[in-house]
Amino acid sequence: MALLETKDLTINFGGLTAVSGLNLALNTGDLHGLIGPNGAGKTTVFNMITGVYLPSSGSIIFDNHNIIGLQPHEITKLGIARTFQNIRLFKGLSVLDNIRIALHMRANCSVPAAVFRLPQYYREEHRIKQRAMELLKIFGLQDLAEKTAGSLPYGQQRRLEIARALATDPKLLLLDEPAAGMNPQETKELMALIRWIRKEFGLTILLIEHHMEVVMGVCEHIKVLDYGVTIAEGPPEEIKKHPKVIEAYLGEEIKSA
Amino acid sequence: MRAIENEFVRRFVVPAVASTALYWILVSIAYRNDYYMYVLTMCAINVIGATSLNLINGFTGQFSLGHAGFMAVGAYVAGSLTKFGHWPFVGALLAGMAGAAVAGFLVGLPTLRLRGDYLAIATLGFGEIIRMLIINSDKLGLKFLEGPRGVPGIKRYSTFGWAFFFAVVTVWILANYIWSTHGRACGAVKEDEVAAEAMGVGTTTYKVMSFTIGASFAGLAGGLHAHLLQLLHPASYDFLKSCDFLVMIVVGGMGNLTGSVLGALFVTLITEALRKLLELRMLAYAVGLICVMLFRPEGLFGTREFSLGALRFLAPRRPVSQVGGDKSGAT
Structure with missing residues (x-):
């Protein structure tokens, strides 16, 4: 039984489908990454899991609880903690x-x-x-x-935010771009920290990140979103070479005659 | 164990002794002067009103402009209970608090979804609704409240002693609430509601709780006020009264309990002192406020709180490790 499982998770804002048909499954102890170009819907996924947004359809099961429709603080109490993309201390x-x-x-x-x-x-x-x-x-x-x-x-604000999230005694930690704005040295320290807190606190971690070094370095499994749709998933080595991922990030290769 | 005994002294004994001493000093100054006694009683009542509004506005960050409405509820409940029900004074005051708390809860539950300016307008509206209900009470089946004419002949039970006692208790309770884990949760709501929810703080719960506690103490102030003026009158609890409290907490410093105590004293005493100026009084008052906002926009007392630690200089020097490092409350 997975710790967190979403099935066909979809959300529409007016006519825009921000995330469509997302299936996630995290087992206890997993460290997964969620990547994708800007506007792909990554943070929206976090907002649905933490109860900030109400999904239009689909299900989210956390630790045998259906958490759709719960208030954010009730979800936190069940054991999901998060940090924010633009630090909210x-x-x-x-x-x-x-x-x-x-x-x-x-x-x-x-x-x-x-x-x-x-x-x-x-x-x-x-x-x-x-x-x-x-x-x-x-x-x-x-x-x-x-x-x-x-x-x-x-850098210390970022660390404090992670410390604050851990203080809620979570089972699942959602990190929203923890390396954003960090220099290479800080990024290295952060990667070590993420690995260490997972072991020390027995956490399951889902990570959003733009910083490829971090994602490829710490995550065991990566899911790639583009325009709300899952375009690829798998271990980092596979993702690096996946043609659709390269296309989403760099654009289509021009076919030479 | 020693730490707890020290805490007991700090939290219970020292405030009790200090406030008793302060009471006797004030009484001996104002002895046999009815006017001084009246002004001191007004000061104590305004301290209750201002500190309780500061819990809502300053510490929980919910901008309320309806404080006078809750004061009116407390005044009318307590006043009619002593006049018509022949209740004992303290019992009636507590009933007034309870009435205002219920009103605060009912008003808070729907309006606290709103933020900032919208909440201010909504609470202002509710304050006025309460006043309008009182003005029309004679047509609504409550003939004994006499509508706009008001109810005269309330006994003058509010001595300075009672008002002072309740002011001290109010500040003590509010300080204990604010400097506890619940007070910190209110602080989180004020700082960032999304983050507060994400950290497991039920923002609605804390907003409604602060609002209800604040409203109940406004009701206490109202009950005392009615038994000081010996008259229940809807015009005593209009929008300007809410503004008075707002001025007190802004002058004293938003989110500063010491500040709102001193702000209440400051504004009450200034208003009395300016009586000699007759028509120019409101002008001088307004100029004074503008000056405060120009030169001390964070309030006269900023963010500094009075604590026993501040009196440390009076005591013989001790090693730093023995001096409590935790931020302790006012009183």
Whole structure:
């Protein structure tokens, strides 16, 4: 039984079919990539899986739950976490608070306990803070805990976003262009990080990326979208040579007479 | 264990002792002067109104302009219960809070889907609807509310002592809510709703919860206000009253609890001090506000919160490790 399975997933915006007939199957522990030219519908797939968009037809089964129609926060609670293409941290809040907010969902502290400062409140706050600091340490951000998230350099914001997603304790992690805007050194570190968190947290990862080095380097299986339609899928070596993929990215070869 | 005892002292003992001391200082200043007592009571009531509005506008980022409407609900419920039902004062105040909370919940549930300007207009509309319902209450079967003439003869139960007590309790409760995991969830809603949802924060829940809590304390302020003026009148709770609270939190600093306490005191005292200027009063008030916005657009107190840590300089120096690093609340 796959952890995440979509069947014939389709979404229309007015007359435009952004994604059509998408079939995905990820087993626990998989690291798959989703690639395609700009506007191919990759982020739309993420938005459907996380409940931001409601698919027009098709099914999404996650961990034996039909998640279509659930609110995004309910889907997060089931164990799907994501990062965003254009970093969406809580920019005005501290680095620590960014993580603590992600830990809120699984905290066991009622509103009355918080308002009247009952022992439950102290216990949970202590636990939340400890866990948050642990995560920050893993990502090398512990010294920046009190800094405002928006003031961090770009690369660290990306790392913080991944740390924040992990704080929700997910089974499936969706990474939307994690290497966007990173320099080669940062990209290398990111690849190592992705491999490492998969092992350490026992995650299943679905990755959108334009950066071919990253996709080919870390993903075991790649799916290529173009105009919402799956044009190819398979292991990286196959994808590299696939004529339709080359056509989608570079255009059709001119047939010489 | 020691840490919890310290927390107990910090959260319960120190605020209680400090506010009792402050109470006696204020009472001894205003002793036997009815006008001073009245102004101090108004200050306390406005502190309740402003801090509770700041929970909605400043900390959860939902721009509400209907605060006076909820104040009216609290005032009319509490006032008619003491006058017609002969309820005890505190019981009536709590009933007023409950009434305003219900109103806040019912208004919040449909309107909080809206954002920014749209939400402001919708809440403004609801505030006015409540006022219109009161004005027409005599035609709607509630004859004893006397419609636009208002209900006179409410007993003057709102002493400075009660108002001060409720103001302290309000600020304490709001501070505890804001500096907890729930308050952080509100902060997430304010910063970015999409990201908040993706992090598992139920944005609708938190918006409605903040709105309901804010409305209930507005109801408390209304109940106290009615028993201070000894009159229930729809004109006391019009749009301008909502604007007053908005001015207080903007002057004090949006999303700053200390700021909205001081902003409420500042605006109330300035309004009283300017009484001597007669017609020029509103002009001077407006010029003052423009100056604040020009020179301190982030509010008089910006983002700095008062905490016990700020009083550290009074204590003998200790190693840094013993000083609590966590951001602690006001009161």
